[in-house]
Amino acid sequence: GNSVTQMEGPVTLSEEAFLTINCTYTATGYPSLFWYVQYPGEGLQLLLKATKADDKGSNKGFEATYRKETTSFHLEKGSVQVSDSAVYFCALGSGGSNYKLTFGKGTLLTVNP
Amino acid sequence: GAGVSQSPSNKVTEKGKDVELRCDPISGHTALYWYRQSLGQGLEFLIYFQGNSAPDKSGLPSDRFSAERTGGSVSTLTIQRTQQEDSAVYLCASSLDGPGQYFGPGTRLTVT
Numbered sequence: 699g700n701s702v703t704q705m706e707g708p709v710t711l712s713e714e715a716f717l718t719i720n721c722t723y724t725a726t727g728y729p730s731l732f733w734y735v736q737y738p739g740e741g742l743q744l745l746l747k748a749t750k751a752d753d754k755g756s757n758k759g760f761e762a763t764y765r766k767e768t769t770s771f772h773l774e775k776g777s778v779q780v781s782d783s784a785v786y787f788c789a790l791g792s793g794g795s796n797y798k799l800t801f802g803k804g805t806l807l808t809v810n811p
Numbered sequence: 812g813a814g815v816s817q818s819p820s821n822k823v824t825e826k827g828k829d830v831e832l833r834c835d836p837i838s839g840h841t842a843l844y845w846y847r848q849s850l851g852q853g854l855e856f857l858i859y860f861q862g863n864s865a866p867d868k869s870g871l872p873s874d875r876f877s878a879e880r881t882g883g884s885v886s887t888l889t890i891q892r893t894q895q896e897d898s899a900v901y902l903c904a905s906s907l908d909g910p911g912q913y914f915g916p917g918t919r920l921t922v923t
Binding site: 721730732734739742743744747749787789791793797798799800801802803804 | 918
């Protein structure tokens with residue numbers, strides 16, 4: 699079946715540090731890939747997505763590239779801010795219209811000033 | 812515009828009672844989804860609606876769980892004879908056709 703593996707946290711960084719959160723997946727067919735973010739006390743928000751191989755999703759300074767050859771979708775940001783502190787979830791979408799999301803377990807990021 | 816809303820935000824119930832959780836999707840979104848978020852299991856898919864039909868109910872954990880959607884809009888998730896292992900945050904999401912779902916704030920269910 700489908701699965702998503704992302705690096706376990708917690709991850710603690712200083713402001714302006716470089717961020718990478720690794721995500722790899724196992725899936726049949728051609729899934730879409732997503733990163734969701736959950737800020738403290740808030741609901742899940744779609745951060746970025748990529749729908750086919752070699753697509754790059756980007757938003758708010760975050761980027762991730764859909765790598766079919768390595769089945770990966772690593773999240774990166776060049777310079778993190780305190781406001782980026784949150785839990786980040788990698789997910790893949792399967793089924794028609796990629797409706798069914800399979801999530802990784804989440805990575806807690808804390809950014810210190 | 813208004814996002815996905817869910818009610819109640821918190822629900823505490825006694826073991827063995829039935830509960831109903833409500834979801835109001837974003838207006839015009841044809842697809843609606845229920846997920847469950849718990850410490851032990853992470854985020855799990857429960858059920859998917861396209862319009863009022865549920866082509867995929869594969870994530871419902873037992874026959875105590877059911878869901879319906881009416882008018883292509885509001886959805887209700889019902890849990891009968893609640894058990895302590897049902898304690899979790901129940902999340903609803905909606906979308907138009909295509910990838911990218913928008914989530915509500917969730918209902919935190921505690922079964923005592």
